[in-house]
Amino acid sequence: MSRPRLLTRGFLLVWALTFVTFFAAFQLFPTVPLRLRELGASLAESGRFMSLFTAGSALGALFTGALGDRLGHRRLVVVSALLFALFLGAYGGLSVRWGFYVLAFPHGIVWSGLLTATMASLSQVLPEDRRADGLSLYGLASPGGVIVGPVLGLWIQQRWGFAPIGWYLAALFVLLGALGSVLPKDHPHGRAKGFQWPGKAVLIPSLVFFCVALGYGALGSYTAQEGLALGLPLPSAFLSCMALGMVLMRVIMLRRGFGTRPIRLLPAMLSTALGGLVLLALLPGGTLRHVASALVYGAGYSMIHTLINAKLLESADPQRRGSAFGALLFAFDSGIGLGSFALGWVIGHSGYRAGWALGALAVAASLPLARRLSRS
Template sequence: MQDADESRQTGFLTVPFFVVCTFYFLVFAAGYQLFPVVPLRLREFGASLAESGRFQTAFMLGSGFGALVTGPLGDRLGPRRVLRVATLAVVGILLIYALLRVRWVFYLLAPLHGLLWSALRTASVAKVGGILPLAHRAQGLSIFGLTGPGGVAVGPLVGLWLMPHLGFSWMLVLLAGVFVALHLLIGFLPREESREIESVGLFQWPDRSVWGAVAVMGLVGLSFGPMPPYSAQEAKALGMAWPSAFLTCFALGMMAMRGLLALTGMGRRPVALLPWMAALTALGYGLLALLPGGLVRHLSSGLVYGAGYGMVHTLMLTHVMETTPPHRRGAATGAFFFAFDATTALGALGLGWVMQRAGFRWGWAIGAGLIALCIPVAHRVVRRPAVTSLSAPSVIVDG
């Protein structure tokens, strides 16, 4: 309770808060630095275009299934301890990536890396929730919620710049050093109070109220799957000077829309905006599939797609919190992240196969169709009444 009392006196801009924000930013920057770069490395080792996307498929499957257990695990061990263990494990995996000369080991390690990514995300969210005092929680989460998209904006840009300058191996060594520093920074976070934990299983079947959100996030994930591994590859194939243009603008679009709606408000029932944001997401995806050219197409599509995509995440998680009984919210959140991560893996695999055989445009066109199917599902979700109320709109803190 001492930490909460100090936070009430000093506000929420404390050292532990900045440590968690820095940590979360770098987790996403590291992940999205690897997503476009590892496929290029696999191509150097002889992988086909379709095969190069399998790293993200394996990674996101590990993350998706991990989301079902890492949240409850953090409840039992404490998020601080989970963060310390996971950061050290990530250091080891990054160093192994740096030494690899055969591509099949990348696919073998990717699910474990994805599981650790899931642990880092869920433990960071849990930790920041414990650090922020109730009076400043909405304001603090609004700031914290920008760190993930910030990492998405910076990661691809840095990774695609560093790879030709340092080489893949030294880039991974540098990244491992960053996680060593993060492991040390976690020491500045307050320790959790010891408490008795109810003896329940690590997995709980989610409440029926979450299935609408699962359907929406499943369609979003299927369409999003090829974005990180293939957008930069298309840019390179077209000879674009800025291969990370789509992913960088995608993150900027997320941040801009979240910032705009945080200032103007989302009304008394934010989920009512969901069909409109799904339509905006589909529009952005359609621009990538149908516009001519290269750089301008990636820039405009990334901004529009990111603006809609980011708010679909925000509104869906808000709705899950409103319509799920409090004692089932852990299972509902796990199902939410599992639906997105697992279908992201399948989207990278399936649409990558299409791009290999028919070209990038066909893959983007099918992805646009999948996200368009999200619009009628979103209308059904909006019609479901809430069973609890929130004092303020929730802010999703995932990328």
């Protein structure tokens, strides 16, 4: 009996939408802190944009996920992409740093709507018996965008400044909204009749995501700044190599397969991500340290999302998938925001390596929860 096809029109459309989203966002995330430094922000303060952005995304996810269940995920993708374009255009015209902080929180809410609606749309285009394979293949979209996004964003900023980044990304998200309008229609199970909270199945996965995100929180804001401080020839080396590690691990897992219980691999992948942060904190040197630690961290980190999302697709009520993914995003972005703030404070006062070591401790705290989840 032949296996169901993964590369359907609907799957490729969701994949492309996710790739463009992360390609654009990861031009913004490493360049906004540098723009804030130009406007007078300190090293520690430059991470506040991501703290506020992820706080908005975290709180918004509790409601935007359920909103997508109620109003339709395709509609939410389109509206979120167009609102995202408005925020990006506004950033391009700002000349005071407080303006970035004011816009960051509502911008994060819109980001949560885009991500939760996209993930819920994905559930409609994956064959039930190939979810882990499909999620692994789908997972190449976001690191693919992360590989090239920071390089392009930093290159544009260093030559023409920050404003062109905001303006051209605004136009890109308008095109993204048009792409979202041809997503598959909502699942025939129907939309939810009201706002519904996710069930107990998301509790342990959300706690794992929170711990992982504490360690991840400062990487987007501070690895490029450490690269610039060290005079590395490619300041975005960590982010790009992290994404490369994610891609390589996904290719390996697609060839190897996930078995009948993919979630059992979660502790090993968390341990790999932990090892990457330990290397970043302890290895000597600059470029080679960033490259080696990023490849290891990215290899483990990429599978954490795939394994937990596959588990959630299996256990969540189909009418509450948006709210379930919203709960995961709330936990993850809460961790990113807190991690960016706390690790940023540590980096500002004790140096980059102290921040990376603290991030490693946060990831280590998730291992007991992951073992429990892998046995469930």
